Amino acid sequence: MDSPPPIDREPAWRFSVAPMLDCTDRHFRVLMRQISRRALLYSEMVVAQALHHSKRRERLLAFDPVEHPIALQVGGDDPALLAEATKMAADWGYDEINLNVGCPSPRVQAGNFGACLMAEPEQVARCVEAMCQASPLPVTVKHRVGIDDLDSDALLQTFVDLVAAGGASRFAIHARKAWLEGLDPKQNRTIPPLQHNRVIALKQRRPELTIELNGGLDTPEQCLDALRSCDGAMVGRSAYAHPLRWGCVDQLIYGESERNITASGVVLGLIPHAQAHLERGGRLWDLCRHLVQLVEGVPGARHWRSNLGLKAQRRGADIPVLEEAARQLLDAGL
Template sequence: MDPLTRVNREPPWRFSIAPMLDCTDRHFRQIMRQISRRALLYSEMVVAQALHHSNRRERLLGFDAEEHPIALQVGGDDPALLAEATRMAADWGYDEINLNVGCPSPRVQAGNFGACLMAEPDRVARCVEAMVSASNLPVTVKHRVGIDDLDSDSLLTAFVDQVAAAGATRFSVHARKAWLEGLDPKQNRTIPPLQHDRVIALKQRRPQLLIELNGGLDTPEDCLNALDHCDGAMVGRAAYAHPLRWASMDALIFGDAPRPMKASHVLMGLMPHAERHLERGGRLWDLCRHLVQLVEGVPGARYWRRELGQKAQRPGANLYVLEQATQQLIDAGL
């Protein structure tokens, strides 16, 4: 296959970095954009009601042009507020908007959104319909295979059918059910067993729909296997814990020419973003807290991480700290 043809054909969502609270902020997205030029990146979940009331929308919605393609993930259950959030996403220049129907946290449940909405497909459909009507952005949905005792293939298919009929263009399916009572969010990412076969079966039952597999994809090989059966592969915690592991994805999935990628390359690419962030009054640690995962499995990695962490957290830490850390990696051939 001609690589150029493949690049033109493969959409960004073939490989994406999942939205993760306290992880996928604009700083981590900048890190991942150095590693993959093609992957679809997601914001952290932003609550639609917070967007409606906030006068600090730059903090909630801001991103830099090089982060494209990028999707805004929103949470909520009010069609009007979600429509307003969709218009904001379009105005700010996002490439698509995603509705969270997968988060199992008690705080999110208290607001009647996230995974608990899988019990209310009518409401989800109304929300999606309002979002679709609000702009030309693609509206996608991230959800679980089931919740609590609402956990059958027939219920999953009915949910997807109804939401697709409302206009959702793609479904990112976390291949675990969510226990809304008895498990906390961290436990819900690990204790319910992975059920990739159920997501694959959903795709087989509904071949006309775009289905992404999420959950337990820990290596590039896992993603390639997922793409044999589903339309997209979405990686979450494994991308945050091991960023450089994914440096080959542009070549493997999108047909780009392979390019060498070292930790020092990532830091050098981050310099303009770090400088802008400091000029806006931000702290260096806002960015560097995500970098401690970048160097692993090599002699001196622990020392490098500890030194960067200590220096970046000091009051007034400036760009020199990052430049010094970069030079240490270059000197070590990393």
């Protein structure tokens, strides 16, 4: 008997949760996987040089199989080290690898990677080419529309064209320029004005390229609107600060059946992951710190967050803390 034809499914990157330092660790990713089964999730940025030298690669690279599809984001400017990191990503089972050309922090600049590399598109292209040659993983790039005075559409297009020629399969573009001098990383996420129109115009000029829009997308509806002009929508701080807001994306963006996603269900779904983390010697607070964002705008939310934080931070805090938190939410109909 012939097998049925494959189902035409939207690719994972149609909606993704951006890599965020101190936010998108393995615990938050498992939390988000309770909310969306289809979204592409990213690791925090891992520096390629650290992977080369570190004896703690498992801590830097390990993830739960439930996190698939998942991308490893790396930082660096050395093609050989980035190629090595790409091979590691493939060996560990990541679905793709992403090069950070968007972070404006002084520490990252000191290492000559992140957003400052937008001034060196040929070097970025060499890095991407080496990464593509190291494994069959898709190699993608996350970057800004410009930096400092290097901020014209012509320069943006030159950057993208050169990096695409190097083999990049997708571009996640934060629709703000970055000021490398005068603004800190937090200010660089809010002060430079959003310029969605420039990303959309680039997509129109280069329709053959796969381009994700990032920056200022705060609701699923805004993401759906972005998908009318770009290939993907990437959400950062809004996903971290309001995780339950995104419970409809599988239905809205991927055409999946509706699911009833509740705060209590998310907490209960985290228990197997929490148990495994505790058995490895981890602390319950490592994952509960992300849960304080789960409940908002309802009576008793502040008390629930305070109670969870107090108990989860105690030495020896165990699974009953999560079970109690879930019961409290169930009793409140959440």
